[in-house]
Amino acid sequence: MHKRKIVVCDHLHKKAEEILAKEQDIEYVNAADVPKGGPLYEKIKDADVIITRSSTPVDKELLEHAKNLKAIVRAGVGVDNVDMEECSRRGIIVMNVPTANTIAAVELTFAHMLSCMRAFPYAHNQLKLERIWKREAWIGNELKGKKLGIIGFGNIGSRVGKRALAFEMEVITYDPYISPEKATNLGVKYTTDFNDILACDIITIHTPKTKETINMIDREEIAKMKDGVILINCARGGLYNEDALYEGLKSGKIKFAGIDVFAKEPATDNKLLELDNVTVTPHLGANTEESQEKIAIGAATQALEAARGISYPNALNLPIKEDEMPPFVKPYLELTQKMGFLAAQVNKGAYKSIKVIAEGEIGEYIKSLITFAVVGVLKESLGETINYVNAEFVAKERGIEILSKKNPETSGYKNKVTVKLTTDRDIIEISGTIFEENVQRIVDINHFALDVEPKGKMILFKNTDVPGVIGEVGMILAKHNINIADFRLGRDNHGLALAVIIVDDDVSKDVLKELADLKACLSVSYAIL
Ligand SMILES: NC(=O)C1=CN([C@@H]2O[C@H](COP(=O)(O)OP(=O)(O)OC[C@H]3O[C@@H](n4cnc5c(N)ncnc54)[C@H](O)[C@@H]3O)[C@@H](O)[C@H]2O)C=CC1
Numbered sequence: 073m074h075k076r077k078i079v080v081c082d083h084l085h086k087k088a089e090e091i092l093a094k095e096q097d098i099e100y101v102n103a104a105d106v107p108k109g110g111p112l113y114e115k116i117k118d119a120d121v122i123i124t125r126s127s128t129p130v131d132k133e134l135l136e137h138a139k140n141l142k143a144i145v146r147a148g149v150g151v152d153n154v155d156m157e158e159c160s161r162r163g164i165i166v167m168n169v170p171t172a173n174t175i176a177a178v179e180l181t182f183a184h185m186l187s188c189m190r191a192f193p194y195a196h197n198q199l200k201l202e203r204i205w206k207r208e209a210w211i212g213n214e215l216k217g218k219k220l221g222i223i224g225f226g227n228i229g230s231r232v233g234k235r236a237l238a239f240e241m242e243v244i245t246y247d248p249y250i251s252p253e254k255a256t257n258l259g260v261k262y263t264t265d266f267n268d269i270l271a272c273d274i275i276t277i278h279t280p281k282t283k284e285t286i287n288m289i290d291r292e293e294i295a296k297m298k299d300g301v302i303l304i305n306c307a308r309g310g311l312y313n314e315d316a317l318y319e320g321l322k323s324g325k326i327k328f329a330g331i332d333v334f335a336k337e338p339a340t341d342n343k344l345l346e347l348d349n350v351t352v353t354p355h356l357g358a359n360t361e362e363s364q365e366k367i368a369i370g371a372a373t374q375a376l377e378a379a380r381g382i383s384y385p386n387a388l389n390l391p392i393k394e395d396e397m398p399p400f401v402k403p404y405l406e407l408t409q410k411m412g413f414l415a416a417q418v419n420k421g422a423y424k425s426i427k428v429i430a431e432g433e434i435g436e437y438i439k440s441l442i443t444f445a446v447v448g449v450l451k452e453s454l455g456e457t458i459n460y461v462n463a464e465f466v467a468k469e470r471g472i473e474i475l476s477k478k479n480p481e482t483s484g485y486k487n488k489v490t491v492k493l494t495t496d497r498d499i500i501e502i503s504g505t506i507f508e509e510n511v512q513r514i515v516d517i518n519h520f521a522l523d524v525e526p527k528g529k530m531i532l533f534k535n536t537d538v539p540g541v542i543g544e545v546g547m548i549l550a551k552h553n554i555n556i557a558d559f560r561l562g563r564d565n566h567g568l569a570l571a572v573i574i575v576d577d578d579v580s581k582d583v584l585k586e587l588a589d590l591k592a593c594l595s596v597s598y599a600i601l
């Protein structure tokens with residue numbers, strides 16, 4: 073039996089091994105202690121799936137060595153250590169385990185906050201390491217009554233907010249991507265003015281690391297803050313500019329900072345460590361027994377599903393989230409892919425553009441329809457190397473224009489999807505719909521109205537609409553022992569007809585040539601769906 077290989081690249085809770093090692097169809101490799109770089113590359117060179125934490129940079133170099141990789145499970149939330157674009161280009165699905173460490177990160181945020189308020193580690197060290205009992209040196213402050221500014225009100229930020237209210241703090245959040253009610257329903261003030269956050273006594277950040285959030289707190293922002301402000305970062309290093317943070321702490325503008333994450337990790341030589349008004353932890357936000365157990369179970373289960381090709385839970389670069397779609401959508405996606413595949417077989421040439429036109433409610437899913445259409449078209453030339461993750465990347469790399477249009481008005485069908493493929497030789501436009509009971513139908517090919525099931529071996533025969541043509545076609549096919557399973561005819565008002573002939577047997581080039589040589593024939597092509 074061919075076993076699929078799952079390699080664990082970082083330290084996970086033992087539950088992961090319990091889940092993965094017992095599966096008969098899986099080769100499980102624990103490479104947590106294998107040095108990064110060459111030795112790890114050797115382990116992952118034929119891996120189907122890898123599981124990583126934040127300590128393994130999933131960059132181009134690593135991906136270059138993992139030729140067989142289909143999916144990556146990031147055992148945690150942040151994927152800033154993963155080159156998402158490169159993964160998508162290579163058709164590798166990236167998943168995270170989004171909420172399993174939320175509480176751990178929330179509680180560490182409070183550990184830092186309280187630590188900053190009471191200079192806890194410094195008092196601790198003075199007593200424990202220096203054996204000095206100096207109570208008057210450690211006069212702290214209380215959380216009660218202080219104004220807390222939360223940047224990013226997602227899983228972690230919102231729970232920090234909820235708990236801060238229990239400490240009787242005044243809480244305000246800045247997160248332009250949530251509805252204000254998410255905050256106000258909890259009793260947290262919502263603002264769209266970042267200055268309101270900068271005016272707080274304590275500021276904590278809980279956003280992902282993106283182009284927009286890197287250096288979100290820099291010199292300019294710190295200058296606007298209250299003297300003696302306290303800053304917490306348990307999200308990602310670099311969200312607060314570390315040089316600006318250092319200067320602010322050194323000058324006393326920032327009274328104290330609680331930092332779990334650093335721009336470069338491991339951060340053993342970070343200059344923030346020199347200061348005596350900062351409490352630090354080595355990226356421990358997710359490090360609780362409870363959270364690590366949940367993450368390990370989640371990551372291992374997701375890796376198994378992905379290795380077996382069953383599903384990709386929490387996929388971040390898969391544009392299709394089927395479980396979030398109403399049931400009527402899936403047959404349209406399948407039909408759209410088939411229409412793309414048919415179009416590419418009939419209209420062979422250098423692809424210039426792929427356009428998807430959606431009519432009716434299905435238009436809401438135009439992005440997914442595009443992905444399926446592109447997969448269908450490119451499957452003809454690229455085979456199984458094309459998938460839902462890399463389809464649009466590959467198309468763009470090849471200079472194929474991707475176009476789409478939502479038609480609010482319907483042409484008699486409740487929903488209809490059209491795939492239009494333009495090559496350097498021709499244009500083909502195929503439309504389809506789904507009838508009751510999930511019956512897929514092609515209803516139009518290049519403006520010939522038809523009713524064709526998109527299945528099997530098809531000859532598309534375009535001719536001048538004169539008597540006797542159908543008989544001639546039938547004779548040629550019979551002569552070559554090709555059985556006709558179905559015959560569908562579309563006619564236009566200009567004396568032309570398009571026949572779609574579904575056959576049971578393979579059709580050779582010679583047969584197609586014979587058909588093409590018929591006097592009435594304008595074009596003939598063959599496709600298999
Ligand atoms: N220290 C640690 O070990 C851990 C760190 N984290 C980090 O914590 C952060 C938050 O995690 P979750 O709450 O689970 O993520 P989430 O996705 O639930 O929440 C992130 C929030 O940030 C908001 N946001 C994005 N851009 C923003 C911007 N420019 N301004 C304001 N808000 C913005 C989003 O709208 C969202 O509500 C992530 O960076 C994650 O990697 C998470 C777990 C453990």
Ligand SMILES: O=C(O)CCC(=O)C(=O)O
Pocket residue numbers: 124125126127147148149150151173357358359
């Ligand atoms: O434990 C880890 O690998 C890091 C956790 C974390 O930072 C995250 O989940 O975003």
